[in-house]
Amino acid sequence: GAVVSQHPSWVICKSGTSVKIECRSLDFQATTMFWYRQFPKQSLMLMATSNEGSKATYEQGVEKDKFLINHASLTLSTLTVTSAHPEDSSFYICSARDQKTEAFFGQGTRLTVV
Amino acid sequence: AQSVTQPDIHITVSEGASLELRCNYSYGATPYLFWYVQSPGQGLQLLLKYFSGDTLVQGIKGFEAEFKRSQSSFNLRKPSVHWSDAAEYFCAVGANAGKSTFGDGTTLTVKP
Numbered sequence: 001g002a003v004v005s006q007h008p009s010w011v012i013c014k015s016g017t018s019v020k021i022e023c024r025s026l027d028f029q030a031t032t033m034f035w036y037r038q039f040p041k042q043s044l045m046l047m048a049t050s051n052e053g054s055k056a057t058y059e060q061g062v063e064k065d066k067f068l069i070n071h072a073s074l075t076l077s078t079l080t081v082t083s084a085h086p087e088d089s090s091f092y093i094c095s096a097r098d099q100k101t102e103a104f105f106g107q108g109t110r111l112t113v114v
Numbered sequence: 115a116q117s118v119t120q121p122d123i124h125i126t127v128s129e130g131a132s133l134e135l136r137c138n139y140s141y142g143a144t145p146y147l148f149w150y151v152q153s154p155g156q157g158l159q160l161l162l163k164y165f166s167g168d169t170l171v172q173g174i175k176g177f178e179a180e181f182k183r184s185q186s187s188f189n190l191r192k193p194s195v196h197w198s199d200a201a202e203y204f205c206a207v208g209a210n211a212g213k214s215t216f217g218d219g220t221t222l223t224v225k226p
Contacts, residue, residue: 004157043204043216043219105158
């Protein structure tokens with residue numbers, strides 16, 4: 001299957017700083033990417049849908065000014081957690097959909113805010 | 115609104131035994147159904163998916179799932195479990211791949 005790469009795999013940052021997470025589709029073009037958040041031992045919650053060249057669509061309850069999403073190319077979407085706080089600590093996972101009907105998930109990014 | 119219920123939070127089976135993980139969904143139209151597996155600290159890997167056609171779907175790693183519209187279920191099965199199958203399993207439903215609603219997951223423990 002196709003490969004989706006997330007970077008970094010884990011990051012520790014200080015409270016109040018911003019963190020950028022990258023999601024790349026390595027061998028296919030992804031017009032749509034999705035960002036999920038997963039708390040320990042819980043399920044994945046969709047945060048936003050990212051379409052190349054347009055603004056992201058956020059799910060209800062997700063602060064778009066805090067979680068900035070940019071999808072500048074067909075192979076790259078970024079999630080920036082602005083002014084991070086300890087409650088933002090979580091596992092963030094992206095997925096990218098190909099031209100057909102399958103989505104491929106990245107390996108996830110573990111964010112710890114101290 | 116769409117939803118997914120995985121009734122079993124945790125299942126323990128012996129290596130070599132058969133496995134069935136339950137998944138019930140609520141969806142207003144014909145659903146796209148997925149099963150994913152997640153190892154600790156890792157992303158998700160697609161095991162199998164159902165869009166239409168044959169209701170018995172074969173996936174990777176020897177897994178299969180059966181779509182039963184009358185029961186709104188999409189249970190995952192494997193005839194003989196291996197120790198490497200220990201992981202978290204998620205059932206998901208959606209209008210398309212990617213934008214899906216996930217169940218809470220079932221943790222599978224495999225006893226030697």
